[in-house]
Amino acid sequence: MDLQKIDFGHKYGDSLARPPVDTIGKTYVAINNVYGERFVKEHLSTMQWSRMMTERDDPRGRHSNSKLVDIGQLQMVDAYKNLIARRPVDERQESIARARKDIVARHPLDALSFAYVAQLLNPYAGLGQSVFTSIAAVAMGHIDFLLSAVGEYLKGPALRFVDLGSNRAGFAEYILWRASVSKPEMDDVQGWCLSSKGTADAVGAQMLADCKAKERLNVYDQLVVGARGITDPANVDSFVDFVKRNNDRKEGIDLVVAEADGLEPWDLSSGHEKKQIFYTIGQAIVALRLLRIGGTFVFKLYETSIPLSAEILFLIHACFERTAIVNSVTSAPTSGERYIICNHLICDPSWVASHLYLALTKMQNADFRLAHLVSWTKVSNEKKFIEPLAQINNRVLHKQRQALKDVDAYSAKQGTLDDLPTVYNLTTQQEYVANTCLKNWRLPPLDP
Numbered sequence: 001m002d003l004q005k006i007d008f009g010h011k012y013g014d015s016l017a018r019p020p021v022d023t024i025g026k027t028y029v030a031i032n033n034v035y036g037e038r039f040v041k042e043h044l045s046t047m048q049w050s051r052m053m054t055e056r057d058d059p060r061g062r063h064s065n066s067k068l069v070d071i072g073q074l075q076m077v078d079a080y081k082n083l084i085a086r087r088p089v090d091e092r093q094e095s096i097a098r099a100r101k102d103i104v105a106r107h108p109l110d111a112l113s114f115a116y117v118a119q120l121l122n123p124y125a126g127l128g129q130s131v132f133t134s135i136a137a138v139a140m141g142h143i144d145f146l147l148s149a150v151g152e153y154l155k156g157p158a159l160r161f162v163d164l165g166s167n168r169a170g171f172a173e174y175i176l177w178r179a180s181v182s183k184p185e186m187d188d189v190q191g192w193c194l195s196s197k198g199t200a201d202a203v204g205a206q207m208l209a210d211c212k213a214k215e216r217l218n219v220y221d222q223l224v225v226g227a228r229g230i231t232d233p234a235n236v237d238s239f240v241d242f243v244k245r246n247n248d249r250k251e252g253i254d255l256v257v258a259e260a261d262g263l264e265p266w267d268l269s270s271g272h273e274k275k276q277i278f279y280t281i282g283q284a285i286v287a288l289r290l291l292r293i294g295g296t297f298v299f300k301l302y303e304t305s306i307p308l309s310a311e312i313l314f315l316i317h318a319c320f321e322r323t324a325i326v327n328s329v330t331s332a333p334t335s336g337e338r339y340i341i342c343n344h345l346i347c348d349p350s351w352v353a354s355h356l357y358l359a360l361t362k363m364q365n366a367d368f369r370l371a372h373l374v375s376w377t378k379v380s381n382e383k384k385f386i387e388p389l390a391q392i393n394n395r396v397l398h399k400q401r402q403a404l405k406d407v408d409a410y411s412a413k414q415g416t417l418d419d420l421p422t423v424y425n426l427t428t429q430q431e432y433v434a435n436t437c438l439k440n441w442r443l444p445p446l447d448p
Contacts, residue, residue, distance in 0.1 A: 061371030126434025136170025252292030
C-alpha cells in the first residue's frame with residue numbers, strides 16, 4: 001500500500017499528499033546525565049543553584065525562552081490555535097498577521113469539529129482503537145519498544161510499579177499485559193493505581209484478561225482532597241504512605257508512570273501548559289519518594305519551552321542516569337504532547353523531592369505564582385541538557401504547526417461541517433497504518 005497518498009474516503013474526505021508514514025516512530029532525544037550521583041547533594045542543593053522565585057520576582061520564568069525554542073515558530077503555532085478557534089487576538093502581533101495569511105477557513109471550529117477533522121487527517125488515528133482500554137496503553141507500548149522502559153524490569157524475579165492517573169489506567173494495563181505475555185512464569189507482579197472514587201471500580205474490570213488485574217492491581221481512591229488530585233500535598237502524602245505500607249519489597253518501586261492533566265488532547269487552550277506545572281511537580285514528588293535506586297520515572301508534558309518547565313525537568317534529570325524525550329506517533333499531531341522517560345535513579349533524591357514539595361505547598365496559595373525553582377542562569381548554560389531539549393521542542397512545534405494548517409485548510413475546503421457522525425470510522429489506510437505500527441511494536445492487532 002502506498003502510504004505517501006492517503007485516500008480518506010469519507011463524506012468529507014479526499015486525497016491529500018503526505019510524506020511517508022513512519023511506523024516505527026523514533027522521534028526522540030536522549031540526554032545523558034554528565035553530573036554523577038553526588039551532583040544533587042554537593043551542587044544542586046546549594047545557594048548557587050537553589051533559587052525558588054515567584055513571577056513577581058522574575059516573570060521571565062513563565063515566558064518562552066529562545067534558548068529552548070524557536071520563538072517565531074512557537075508564536076505561529078499559538079496564532080493558528082487562536083485563529084482556528086476564533087478567539088480574540090491582538091491584531092498588532094506580527095505572528096497573528098502572518099498566520100492570517102495562512103489560515104483560510106472563515107468560520108470557527110468547535111471542539112467536536114476540530115477533533116473530527118484532526119482525527120480524519122491523522123494517519124495514526126487507528127492506534128486509538130486498539131484492543132487496549134485506552135490510547136495510553138499503546139503509548140506505553142511504543143515507549144517500551146523504543147527504550148525498554150518496562151521490559152528491563154521483567155528480567156528480575158518481581159515487578160513493582162505505580163500508575164499516577166493515566167487515562168483509564170492504560171499505562172498499568174500495558175505493564176500488566178506485557179508482564180503476562182513476555183514472562184508468564186513471573187508471578188510476583190504488583191501495581192498501585194491512583195484513581196477517583198467514581199472510576200475506581202471500573203479500572204481493573206475493563207482491562208484485557210491477560211493482565212490479571214484483579215490480583216495484581218491495587219486501586220487507591222481515598223484522596224484527601226479529591227478535586228485537586230495529586231496536585232494537593234495531602235494527597236501526595238496519603239498515596240505515598242499507602243504504597244509504602246503495602247509494598248513488601250522495602251527497597252522501593254521499580255517503575256512510576258504518570259499522565260493525568262485533566263485536559264483533552266484536542267483542547268486548543270493554553271490550559272495544558274498552565275496546569276502541567278502543578279501536575280508534574282506532584283507526580284515527581286511521588287516518584288522520587290517511592291522509586292528504588294535503578295528505578296525509572298515516565299511522565300507526560302505538553303510544554304518545555306519556558307524556563308520553569310525546563311528547570312523542573314532539570315531537577316528530575318539530575319537524579320537519573322539518562323532522560324529521553326519522546327514525541328510518540330500515538331499523540332495527535334495537533335498536540336504538543338511528549339513523554340519523558342527518566343531511566344535509572346542514581347542518587348538519593350530526597351532533597352529534590354523536598355524542594356518540589358515546598359513549591360507545591362506554596363502553590364496552594366493562588367497568589368503564589370512560581371517562576372523559578374533553580375537558577376535559570378545555571379541551567380541555561382548546561383548546553384548538553386539545553387540543546388537537545390530545544391531540538392525536540394522545535395521538532396514537535398514543526399509537526400504541530402503543519403497539522404494545524406492541515407486542519408484549517410481541510411475545514412476551509414469543506415465549508416461547514418454539518419451532521420458529523422458521533423462515532424469515527426477508520427479508513428482502510430488508517431487501519432493498515434495502525435496494524436503495521438502495532439506489529440512493529442509487538443502489540444496486539446486491531447479487532448477485525
